[in-house]
Amino acid sequence: MKGYRILHKEAISDVTKLIVVEAPHVARNAKAGQFVIIRIDEKGERIPLTIADYDKDEGSITMIFQEVGKTTTQLGSLKVGDIILNITGPLGHPSEIQNYGSVICVGGGVGIAPIYPIARALKEAGNHVISIIGARTRSLIFWEEKLKAVSDELVVCTDDGSYGRKCLVTEPLKEILSDTKRTISRVWAIGPAIMMKFVASTTEPFKIPTIVSLNTIMIDGTGMCGGCRVSLKEGAKFVCVDGPEFDAHTIDWELLLRRLSYYRDEETYSLQRYKHKCNLDNL
């Protein structure tokens, strides 16, 4: 059968799932920071997912996603052995990994997953890695141990204080940046757009280069539609081909947030309809 088989599946938090999928054509050239576009079935939409990990020998890639909309919820319901009809990639530019000195990696919510391979690569490149991970509440925190293993320092926080520090990720970030005994050369942040926006405004006064990975609405992922475009100081860019990583201080965040919400009503409707259908099927 045409498509790509799910080899392994794990729930890594209440709403976050991990799948390993057989996709040798993607695994062959994949690098940290790149993404794929998937389409589950004939009627499915095309959505971008970060390549969280890859195994060239096995010919597989790992994807981690939060069940937020119809497509991710449906994806979360698939089992080992099930087929994803289309996976295209690897797309976008890989992360630029070098020895920068001391760096901070901020992962929020499902963004903890894609920040992990970056932190690991930065560590391997010889950086002093400080990781800050955060989520709304304890059950949404995952991979604390994995991040600890590749970080020199790790801060965990939750919005509601149910685990780690009770604060937003920007609070420890600001403390570290304000510490005059430290020199931070670079910050990476991956998470909800609103979090990345606040990370950008936190690091900006310190003039520390800050890289974010944007997850805009996409269709083709190859520069064909322009639906993924963002506005930077230097002009409009396509996230799928020019990104997904950009200098956070040049992004027009208001515009980005607005564009992300353009199809919100349709997305909500589609999810409700899907859940309703699943409930009927389960009767």
Added chain:
Amino acid sequence: MSNLTKKQRMEIKRQVMPVQDPKTRIKNFEEVALGYNEETAILEAQRCLQCKKPLCVEACPVGVRIPQFIKALREKDFTLAVQEMKIKNNLPAICGRVCPQETQCEGSCIMGKHSSPVAIGRLERYIGDYELAHRTCPLQKTTSTGKKVAVVGSGPSGLTCAVDLGRFGHSVTIFESLHVAGGVLVYGIPEFRLPKRVVHSEVAYAMDCLGIEIKTDHVIGRTLTLKDLTDEFDAVFIGSGAGLPQFLRISGINLNGVMSANEFLTRVNLMMGYLFPEYDTPVKVGKRVAVIGAGNVAMDAARCSLRLQSILYDSPCEVYIIYRRSRQEVPARQEEVHHAEEEGIVFHYLTNPVEILGGNNGEVKAIRCIRMELGEPDNTGRKKPIPIPNTEFEIEVDTVIVALGTSPNPLIFIGADELQRTRHGTVVADPLTGKTSLQKVWAGGDVVTGAATVISAMGAGKRSAEDIHRYLIG
């Protein structure tokens, strides 16, 4: 009827194409032009004068044997008509529907000087549809040559090239970045002009008859590079089209509700957004839509908008075409403009957008335009539009679709710096053979010419296939 005199033939009127009524068709995505039946097709075919020096053939970019296929058709030898057709054109059901016949074959038809040209396009479609239904003329493969060719892109150029190479006995693999083959034929041109079943059927048929392999989900430049292909295959044909949308450099272009025609048409056609929520991809249009441009792409975007509006809203809606030149210069196919007018699209000629205005939540509110007049011809030979000072005005709209042309998608050129290109980003290739500056690499279609036509892309694919064949067996 076979022994009609010339005079009798000239007295037959051009047969009318049956169409869906405009009021009905703007509420569905089904085909507008319904096609001739056997009787009207034969009657129309009787009008052909079988010129000794057929000007129509000269005007056809691939030189279809027009008098011969029409003669077979009117003698009811449909199988022969298909054979005659397929000598030069393997996709008649597609070309019959989308070629700009008025500037090609029909534009040169001698009958046009007398009354109206023979409806060559419609007859071509008739023959194409006959073949789709009966498959009387299977694609045949000669003995295998053992040579392997990679084709990048599955639009008309890639498909044509692949089919001809397959017939010559080479083993062909098509690499396509999208999830389905067909290029613009599936992601751009809407169902009501070119039903997807036609494209899918032609693709499946080519694969079945010739054993062509299609690898979808493969973006050359990312999944594999051009170098990977030249290493693995004996020859490579690039038919990756011109899919990169151009946006206007005016303020407001990133507001919510402004999109490229490519995005809009991809949502509608490729992703079947008009069937949301049955299909997952949403597509939105407001009640007042402005489409900027007047090519085929603009007409398609405008007419899809109209149909979506009738699905989404009960109250009256409007769609505007905004074009900086006049009706004479409109580049779209005549039939499309005519259909668009019938359907109630409002044309603002000699009008150019200067700014898109947004509301409080960053959504489109209006488009500010300026009136234009036509000056001296520019280097393309068309009269240059010049803004008339102090004539700015606003049109209230909630969606703006930009259809101002596209250029080649540069992804394929990653890691292929030696491939010579023009400053417009198109590949430099020999017009007769499609040979590029890179060893083992040919190119054709929109990636060489910039956005052009289905038939010219097919012609380029054909010429390259011949040259690749010469190279491989030589």
